[in-house]
Amino acid sequence: MADPTVSPTEPPPQRRLVQVPxxxxxxxxRTKASILDSRKHNRALVLAxxxxxxxxxxxxxxxxxxxxxxxxxxxxxxxxxxxxxxxIGPRKDTTRLGKPASLVQLQDDAVNLVVLDLSGDGRFSxxxxxxxxxxIARREVQLGDAYGSAAVELALRLAEDLFALAPRQMLGIGVxxxxxIDETGLIRLAAHLGWTDLPLAALLSERLGVPALxxxxxxxxxxxxxxxxxxxxxxxxxxxxEHGVGAGLVVxxxxxxxxxxxxxxxxxxxxxxxxxxxxxxRRGCLDLAIAxxxxxxxxxxxxxxxxxxxxxxxxxxxxxxxxxxxxxxNVNTIVLTGPVVLIExxxxxxxxxxxxxRTLGPVHASLDIRSLAGDTDLVLLGAAxxxxxxxxxxx
Amino acid sequence: MADPTVSPTEPPPQRRLVQVPxxxxxxxxRTKASILDSRKHNRALVLAxxxxxxxxxxxxxxxxxxxxxxxxxxxxxxxxxxxxxxxIGPRKDTTRLGKPASLVQLQDDAVNLVVLDLSGDGRFSxxxxxxxxxxIARREVQLGDAYGSAAVELALRLAEDLFALAPRQMLGIGVxxxxxIDETGLIRLAAHLGWTDLPLAALLSERLGVPALxxxxxxxxxxxxxxxxxxxxxxxxxxxxEHGVGAGLVVxxxxxxxxxxxxxxxxxxxxxxxxxxxxxxRRGCLDLAIAxxxxxxxxxxxxxxxxxxxxxxxxxxxxxxxxxxxxxxNVNTIVLTGPVVLIExxxxxxxxxxxxxRTLGPVHASLDIRSLAGDTDLVLLGAAxxxxxxxxxxx
Numbered sequence: 042m043a044d045p046t047v048s049p050t051e052p053p054p055q056r057r058l059v060q061v062p063x064x065x066x067x068x069x070x071r072t073k074a075s076i077l078d079s080r081k082h083n084r085a086l087v088l089a090x091x092x093x094x095x096x097x098x099x100x101x102x103x104x105x106x107x108x109x110x111x112x113x114x115x116x117x118x119x120x121x122x123x124x125x126x127x128x129i130g131p132r133k134d135t136t137r138l139g140k141p142a143s144l145v146q147l148q149d150d151a152v153n154l155v156v157l158d159l160s161g162d163g164r165f166s167x168x169x170x171x172x173x174x175x176x177i178a179r180r181e182v183q184l185g186d187a188y189g190s191a192a193v194e195l196a197l198r199l200a201e202d203l204f205a206l207a208p209r210q211m212l213g214i215g216v217x218x219x220x221x222i223d224e225t226g227l228i229r230l231a232a233h234l235g236w237t238d239l240p241l242a243a244l245l246s247e248r249l250g251v252p253a254l255x256x257x258x259x260x261x262x263x264x265x266x267x268x269x270x271x272x273x274x275x276x277x278x279x280x281x282x283e284h285g286v287g288a289g290l291v292v293x294x295x296x297x298x299x300x301x302x303x304x305x306x307x308x309x310x311x312x313x314x315x316x317x318x319x320x321x322x323r324r325g326c327l328d329l330a331i332a333x334x335x336x337x338x339x340x341x342x343x344x345x346x347x348x349x350x351x352x353x354x355x356x357x358x359x360x361x362x363x364x365x366x367x368x369x370x371n372v373n374t375i376v377l378t379g380p381v382v383l384i385e386x387x388x389x390x391x392x393x394x395x396x397x398x399r400t401l402g403p404v405h406a407s408l409d410i411r412s413l414a415g416d417t418d419l420v421l422l423g424a425a426x427x428x429x430x431x432x433x434x435x436x
Numbered sequence: 437m438a439d440p441t442v443s444p445t446e447p448p449p450q451r452r453l454v455q456v457p458x459x460x461x462x463x464x465x466r467t468k469a470s471i472l473d474s475r476k477h478n479r480a481l482v483l484a485x486x487x488x489x490x491x492x493x494x495x496x497x498x499x500x501x502x503x504x505x506x507x508x509x510x511x512x513x514x515x516x517x518x519x520x521x522x523x524i525g526p527r528k529d530t531t532r533l534g535k536p537a538s539l540v541q542l543q544d545d546a547v548n549l550v551v552l553d554l555s556g557d558g559r560f561s562x563x564x565x566x567x568x569x570x571x572i573a574r575r576e577v578q579l580g581d582a583y584g585s586a587a588v589e590l591a592l593r594l595a596e597d598l599f600a601l602a603p604r605q606m607l608g609i610g611v612x613x614x615x616x617i618d619e620t621g622l623i624r625l626a627a628h629l630g631w632t633d634l635p636l637a638a639l640l641s642e643r644l645g646v647p648a649l650x651x652x653x654x655x656x657x658x659x660x661x662x663x664x665x666x667x668x669x670x671x672x673x674x675x676x677x678e679h680g681v682g683a684g685l686v687v688x689x690x691x692x693x694x695x696x697x698x699x700x701x702x703x704x705x706x707x708x709x710x711x712x713x714x715x716x717x718r719r720g721c722l723d724l725a726i727a728x729x730x731x732x733x734x735x736x737x738x739x740x741x742x743x744x745x746x747x748x749x750x751x752x753x754x755x756x757x758x759x760x761x762x763x764x765x766n767v768n769t770i771v772l773t774g775p776v777v778l779i780e781x782x783x784x785x786x787x788x789x790x791x792x793x794r795t796l797g798p799v800h801a802s803l804d805i806r807s808l809a810g811d812t813d814l815v816l817l818g819a820a821x822x823x824x825x826x827x828x829x830x831x
Contacts, residue, residue, distance in 0.1 A: 221798055230798065276695055278764075288764055292692055299766025300671055303798045307763045311756075311794035321796060361706075365757045366764045368702045369673075369683055371694025399706035401716060403616055403625065403698040 083108055085434025087116050088125065091147040092172070092435040096129060098142035117145055124151045124210075125433075149173045153207040154428050155200055155249075158420040159218040159234070160258035162284055162333070167199050167421070169207045172429065174269055174422045178206040189235035196241070197248055204249055212432050213252035214245050215424030217261030219285070223302050226255035232320075233284060254427055259305055260296055261423030263289025266376055266413065268426040268436055276372045279419070280307075280359070282379035286332050292370070307366075308332065312358050327362055331355040331388075333380050340383075349387045356388035360395025363410075368400050373407045381414040478503055480829025482511050483520065486542040487567070487830040491524060493537035512540055519546045519605075520828075544568045548602040549823050550595055550644075553815040554613040554629070555653035557679055557728070562594050562816070564602045567824065569664055569817045573601040584630035591636070592643055599644055607827050608647035609640050610819030612656030614680070618697050621650035627715075628679060649822055654700055655691055656818030658684025661771055661808065663821040663831055671767045674814070675702075675754070677774035681727050687765070702761075703727065707753050722757055726750040726783075728775050735778075744782045751783035755790025758805075763795050768802045776809040 086106045103113045120126040127148050131141035150171045157167040166181035187195050220231030226242020245253035263279040277291040288305035290297040297304050308328040309321050316325025329335050340348050377384050393410045430436040481501045498508045515521040522543050526536035545566045552562040561576035582590050615626030621637020640648035658674040672686040683700035685692040692699050703723040704716050711720025724730050735743050772779050788805045825831040
């Protein structure tokens with residue numbers, strides 16, 4: 042018999058750090074939605090329709106969502122009161138008969154988001170975004186020799202500074218950070234920043250009094266590509282070649298975070314059992330072969346004419362690591378990020394060729410490995426997309 | 437504006453071969469469910485509750501599903517008429533006050549399923565299952581030198597023979613076959629059977645007049661493990677070391693099939709660029725190093741005392757291919773299937789050790805690589821699970 046103290050129609054307990062009304066991204070499959078859940082769901086449905094399809098009349102919203110006209114009307118009134126949508130008057134459409142319907146439009150600047158990218162080499166950067174991920178303000182701070190709690194304080198102050206610059210009400214703070222990060226925004230380990238079990242989302246939320254979420258930087262970059270760049274793909278892998286090497290994986294438009302939130306930690310896959318010793322205590326890790334810091338150093342120490350071969354060799358190593366992964370997932374879209382000078386050219390070409398050469402035809406026939414190395418907003422956009430999903434339900 | 441010829445509340449067009457009432461496994465997220473959809477959904481909800489939780493009173497079903505008592509009553513009456521559930525009288529529970537409620541039970545033998553496993557070495561096998569995957573009858577046929585259309589005919593006759601043995605109404609036919617297979621059950625390529633673009637599901641359904649589905653054998657094995665063996669895991673990889681090497685991947689309890697249905701085709705990942713030539717035209721494929729046919733031949737040609745080292749070497753090769761995949765996915769459960777004599781012992785030990793040695797601590801801390809080599813029903817059970825999902829919505 043069911044536990045009598047638990048109502049079966051209650052939603053499952055949420056593990057979110059900050060309790061704000063949020064829409065479950067996937068409705069629970071085996072329980073009937075409660076009325077409260079429906080209301081939230083329907084509100085998000087209307088917002089998502091306006092977010093993705095632009096201004097619409099109330100009756101068009103009803104058609105697009107399958108909601109009744111009175112329900113749409115009530116929800117639009119609520120959303121107008123919250124300032125999230127506005128009535129922008131009748132459409133300029135003279136081909137229709139009858140009185141033109143008044144259009145409702147999402148107000149992109151109704152609320153602001155603060156987003157931080159803690160993955161930079163020696164710096165933290167951040168921005169104030171509107172609901173479309175357009176930057177209203179940007180700031181960055183140099184890390185210098187800040188480490189451990191000093192580095193935490195830098196991140197918190199950067200968030201405060203951006204918060205002060207935001208002209209509108211704040212939806213929340215989203216952060217992409219290096220490290221293994223759990224679903225509460227606790228950074229389990231970010232070795233080069235000296236962070237272990239750091240509850241960064243809780244600290245940010247406490248300091249600023251708004252919802253905060255923290256995710257792995259490359260996972261955020263993958264969401265950034267998914268929601269703001271390659272918006273039509275369903276499957277996607279981002280490989281970041283920066284201070285370390287990491288990956289973000291999207292399957293069926295969902296981020297794969299792994300059972301211990303360690304999915305994408307490919308930097309310490311062994312690529313040469315007899316290779317140099319790595320800071321992880323093992324030998325011949327992928328990081329040593331291709332991470333920006335190591336590759337840059339090798340290039341700097343080499344003669345000009347040797348550099349293309351060094352870059353190509355690094356690309357081949359990456360291609361060989363990707364071959365089994367591509368074969369397991371049959372994912373078509375792989376995006377490389379990191380310093381343009383390292384990634385584009387011989388490195389990218391060699392990675393592509395090696396990945397193709399080491400996989401079966403049907404697996405790589407539609408494979409597209411490309412660079413978004415110059416696109417430095419991906420982590421920020423991904424963090425924004427998560428806030429848009431958890432706080433408004435529009436993504 | 438929305439296309440006026442398409443009602444937005446209609447479910448998306450189904451690409452299923454045989455049109456029977458079925459429950460979408462994940463309700464569409466941005467449209468309100470139509471009344472017809474709800475009825476199907478609610479019927480599946482009741483069936484799933486009885487399937488997973490055993491006999492229940494109508495009021496317990498209402499509590500467990502969140503449906504109203506009259507809705508449950510109507511649905512149970514429908515299901516009784518279809519023979520899928522039966523009223524088994526009052527519970528033997530004297531500790532409660534009042535008149536004991538009558539219990540409703542799913543009838544495991546109400547309908548039968550025919551399932552085929554075409555992955556065997558030189559044979560096709562199959563069974564008639566009840567709704568729990570219990571075998572009512574089994575048959576197998578030797579392939580001999582059957583190839584191409586002769587092999588198709590063998591599969592169709594095996595299905596017919598099993599169909600004739602089934603005592604009950606047939607829910608459908610589920611098949612696990614080698615090859616790259618699309619969502620309609622078209623086998624794009626199964627090289628060693630000589631099949632290209634073979635619409636096996638359509639042929640089966642036409643011949644036998646019931647719903648048929650065909651999926652990749654290792655994908656089916658992964659579903660078999662998920663639904664009948666390790667039923668509490670959410671993420672899972674099955675590696676099959678048989679005629680060829682293949683994998684089935686489950687992430688978040690969903691099968692990952694790949695963008696061209698080629699996910700898991702790891703048999704032709706290059707493991708030795710200077711290795712022997714493979715039938716795929718390239719050199720040093722994983723298949724040559726560890727597939728049962730090749731490994732058995734190497735073992736047969738070696739002296740007794742050399743065999744453990746050969747098995748260990750094959751296990752190390754597999755471990756090295758798995759290391760990048762495990763790091764990308766942070767999946768904990770990896771199940772090996774294939775001939776017990778090849779897989780268990782040195783091979784499995786070496787695969788485990790190598791996979792751990794070549795990955796970062798947080799990635800492999802909870803890694804569990806184990807053998808289900810002796811469990812020959814996994815493909816059949818997986819095919820059954822898919823039928824239970826598509827035809828009844830209980831999985």
